[in-house]
Amino acid sequence: NAGVTQTPKFQVLKTGQSMTLQCAQDMNHEYMSWYRQDPGMGLRLIHYSVGAGITDQGEVPNGYNVSRSTTEDFPLRLLSAAPSQTSVYFCASRRTGQGVETQYFGPGTRLLVL
């Protein structure tokens, strides 16, 4: 199993540009989520999904869109990048249900918005 994979590893954008951060998992996990990690702020939840076709907002959803057309993929879209979105983005997945809730994280995407 590859686990949780993310692409790209690093990206530089100009203000106003759009891009999609890719996330995929091969563990057949129902639950997937996106976090951003910033110094002094810890990890904050952006969006999450409990299964294909179902998404919901997290703590800091503004400026980001998600979709979940398959169990495996959960892309994060930045429609018009802003410098405040400079961060490290992590995708995570887990099974749902009591006792099997260990979260698995991808390696992260480092985004710089100029």
Next chain:
Amino acid sequence: KQEVTQIPAALSVPEGENLVLNCSFTDSAIYNLQWFRQDPGKGLTSLLLIQSSQREQTSGRLNASLDKSSGRSTLYIAASQPGDSATYLCAVKTSGSRLTFGEGTQLTVNP
């Protein structure tokens, strides 16, 4: 709103020392608590998960305890090694499926 605090923010110890990392949370109505390890420039790796009904979990040289009523968890690392150097984060699951993370403790184990 759940808040998670980790103390200390950074810790430096000599190799072989036993150490304790602390995590506190403001809302005791949690489902579980997880400890993660993060190496520089890498993602998070889950170390231990404690359900709300449990008091502790052990994995090798790691032992995590949970006192839900007081809103505290500790991660005990025995006989520390340079390879243990990393940032350790705790996260609690409260309502729904959300995890709330602390900012982490950056651990350095010196040879």
